[in-house]
Amino acid sequence: MSKIYVLHENSEWTIHLQHRLDELGLPYELWHLDQGLLDLSSEPPKGIFYNRISASSHTRDHRYAPEFTQAVIAWLERHDRIVINGTSALRLEVSKVNQYMALNKSGIETPKTLAAVGKKQIIEAANLLHMPSFITKHNRAGKGQGVQLFHSIQALQDYIDGPNFDPPIDGITLIQQYIESPQPFIVRHEFIAGKFLYGVKVDTSQGFQLCPADACSIEDMFCPTDDVRTSVKAKFEILENYRPAFIDSYEKFLKDNNIQIAAIEAIQDSNGISYAYDVNTNTNYNSDAEKIVGQFAMLEIANYLAAKLQDS
Template sequence: MTDLAILFEHPAWFVPLFAALDRRGVDYARVRPDGHWNPADRTPPAPVVFNRIAMSSFLRADEHPIFHAQALLDHWQRAGARVVNGADTLAIDASKARQLSLIASLGLAIPETRVVHRAADVVPAAQTLGFPLVVKANIGGSGAGIIKFDSLDELRAAVADGGLPSSVDGVLLVQEYVPVRGGAITRIETLDRRYLYAIDVAGGGAFDLCPADACVVPGSGIKMAAVEPTAELRSAAEAIARAVGLDVGGVEVMIDDRDGVARFYDINALSNFVAKPLDVLGWDPHDRLVDYLVDEIEKAR
């Protein structure tokens, strides 16, 4: 049995992680969430399993692994494996509604939001908010499943014409459109529930603000810069990570230009770190991640 198994779906995003593991001589296996598994088999693929399943996987295959992976990771945990970003964390990652509820329970501000599971409830939900607003898929990825509406008539027409976004779990969020101060959101990355680094990400008003290598293509308009968030924002991100059980991942926050309030709105357990980290940060966070994984392997022995 190898020391570490990495469960992943995207074909390119984890090349930097694999390279960092190879440099350190870590014994690991690359595991895809395909094929079949036996619920009576109590043998995990490794003492430590690292979950790297992306919520955007549904964009690459209709037969996506999101819910399958939740069951599989839970199975391996029951079999005794230490799962980094385990089944419970994946379940939160797969629900923006649960993320917002958790964030609000910590006393942190979120965008005003209503959660529905029927198209018929979208207009009544919107009538409790103002315009413009957005309708979001509960499970999204790289900005997928977000549509902005500027008026009630526009929204009603979309409901009538079947023009709402769809979510693979059938749940939608109706949410106020927050004007972001400076046009950039802040993504705060954590490792082992502690602050790792932060970047400002600006996308020219687009919802696709993914900072991973595979998301940054010529002409995308995505701009990134390293920043030092305030102590309050760092503390808030760490509190969210602790509440989620987030071993590695990002928390996204935006400053509301209307009132200056920091509104947290997304938890991303898949964090693949920033593109070109040496250029943006001056160091490679994959090295810190490998340090963490090596420590977890030692604990599991």
């Protein structure tokens, strides 16, 4: 019997999808790809395959999950299996350099960015950027890993030479233009089946770790602002009646790169120019924000997978 196969490495980020698949009575199987064995001469089972591997897998001691998943997806695609977020999506998930090049190729504005390997080269890149404020981030990251804001080269030097320097897992540090928004928020644009679902306003006043998953929200992902019951505003707010003109270019970008499910994070500067700066092909959703507007992305995904399975 054909099934939906979910490729992943983090059960906490998969449980909500499991609930929706169970709710719809769909046949499925989870493939946890932190470790495994793959016989390249064998044939994959019948079904469709949904890739949910994250660039942040190494932060959960799943260092080689993306590499193993790449091998598994190559095997699946060789046998013409339907893979949701296949090779192209995984390539972008694990490299912001690849993301920015693909976004730029689609005519989408990104912050000015330099890539550096080596501590000396990081300083050199910051000098070449010629900007009073800039950020560093990891090329392969997730959950805001490695994101630091600096207002001087000396501050960057002190960080690099100090005990808190966080080296990127692939060795590539990005030095990037700091886009200062008039208001402390970014918007995360969610897409399912390549089509825009909704935009999420994310409060950045407390920092750059913007993972919307409920598992990320347990301790510090909600900040003091205003909720009807507690006079506290949630960190994540789904925007109603929101569809900016650039959504069409985002959808085209996803189509051109064969990505079916994703989130694209963007920030707007004081001149009203929006910059896309992150593409998440393993996207998560915040249940509190969804309950308020009555939209449920994991249910949408489950229905999408069901339709793909029926067509396979």
